[in-house]
Amino acid sequence: MxxxxxxxxxxxxxxxxxxxxxxxxxxxxxxxxxxxxxxxxxxxxxxxxxxxxxxxxxxxxxxxxxxxxxxxxxxxxxxxxxxxxxxxxxxxxxxxxxxxxxxxxxxxxxxxxxxxxxxxxxxxxxxxxxxxxxxxxxxxxxxxxxxxxxxxxxxxxxxxxxxxxxxxxxxxxVDVKEYTRQSVPEVDIASGKKQIKNIIHISNFRKVKNIPNVIKIFHLISQEVDARLLLVGGGPEECVAKRMVQQLQLEDKVLFLGKQDNIVPLLSISDLLLLPSKKESFGLVCIEAMACKVPVIASNTGGLPEVVEDGVTGFLADPDDYQKMAELSLRLLQNSGLHEEFAERGRRRVVEKFNxxxxxxxxxxxxxxx
Incomplete structure (x- = not known):
């Protein structure tokens, strides 16, 4: 044709x-x-x-x-x-x-x-x-x-x-041959520290993406585990995010990486994806993350429940309940066995349903x- x-x-x-x-x-x-x-x-x-x-x-x-x-x-x-x-x-x-x-x-x-x-x-x-x-x-x-x-x-x-x-x-x-977890050394991309947990958020930084709650969730996570937030993308809410990072004194833990044409290497060093959007008709970044064995913490709105199986490949919560999302994030980050189960099931779901x-x-x- x-x-x-x-x-x-x-x-x-x-x-x-x-x-x-x-x-x-x-x-x-x-x-x-x-x-x-x-x-x-x-x-x-x-x-x-x-x-x-x-x-x-x-x-x-x-x-x-x-x-x-x-x-x-x-x-x-x-x-x-x-x-x-x-x-x-x-x-x-x-x-x-x-x-x-x-x-x-x-x-x-x-x-x-x-x-x-x-x-x-x-x-x-x-x-x-x-x-x-x-x-x-x-x-x-x-x-x-x-x-x-x-x-x-x-x-x-x-x-x-x-x-x-x-x-x-x-x-x-997604092309599951392209979106697969790569062998990337588990080294912090900024300081070289090992064993740090990388939390990632990828979006166009519009209001609907609920960027303030991304920062709030990470702030609570960082109080319990050694973690770093990778913010990928850019848009009108970027200034809001930078201001919150300064107010919460998170400058040494948050990286603004801008728009990236290839996100597979970044997903391959990530332990968790945050997507607390107020609205998502699908949430493409969720299947990109799951294909790379990154569990997802997302909102229970729009099409996200059709993509992320709550309690199986990630956790879903109300987009305004950042405390609940932080608790669910820590449940995965502090339990390596559970994290591995979610990661494997997420990859399998993408291969079976969204390839x-x-x-x-x-x-x-x-x-x-x-």
């Missing part, structure tokens, strides 16, 4: 999943065309059967803001005509699905099939905004096929928009069914 993938090129979960899906499809012989304003960061080298098409957004004095959606629509229409695409897979309803719908009409290609994958923010934040609500509903209903990354997001989409169209739940995934081979099979089957 000739497949166009429209996505954001950034470090967010939707961009990562879209890029990894394209890479997996290309390995199976499909021709994959990525369409975005920048090269997706996971396309860090040449891949057979993968093509990248940059969307140039012109700036005119007439426009207060650069009209990216118009330029994207035009680029998709061009590719439909010249590359004879069979499928356009849009990750995010707004603006990607809407642009693809208009582009198909412009290119007069009714045989082209459009697939929309809902990742969460496009429904719970953008789509639920009155400014975009009708456009989001239209984009979902006018797409040939719609998938959601969790049952929780599927239900929320139906409840918010009163959608009658069938929505298929296809979970996110790339299985999920990409589902996407291929879904494309063909349309």
């Amino acid at each position: 000739r497949i166009g993938i429209v996505c954001y090129p950034s470090h967010g979960g939707s961009g990562v999943v879209a890029t990894e899906l394209g890479k997996q499809l290309a390995r199976r012989g499909h021709k994959v065309h990525f369409i975005s304003y920048n090269l997706p960061f996971r396309l860090d080298k040449f891949y057979d059967n993968i093509y990248y098409h940059e969307v140039d957004t012109p700036t005119y004095p007439l426009f207060k803001y650069p009209p990216y959606s118009l330029a994207l629509t035009n680029k998709i229409a061009e590719l439909i005509r010249y590359e004879k695409l069979d499928v356009i897979h849009a990750h995010y309803a707004i603006p990607h699905s809407l642009c693809a719908i208009i582009a198909r009409d412009i290119a007069k290609a009714p045989e082209l099939r459009l697939v929309t994958t809902l990742h969460g923010t496009d429904i719970t934040l953008v789509g639920n905004d009155p400014s975009y609500r009708e456009l989001t509903k239209y984009s979902i209903e006018e797409t040939d096929g719609v998938t959601a990354v969790s049952k929780a997001l599927w239900k929320e989409t139906i409840d918010i928009f009163d959608i009658k169209k069938r929505i298929e739940v296809i979970y996110n995934f 790339a081979e299985k999920i990409v099979d589902q996407y291929e089957k879904y494309y063909r069914s349309l």
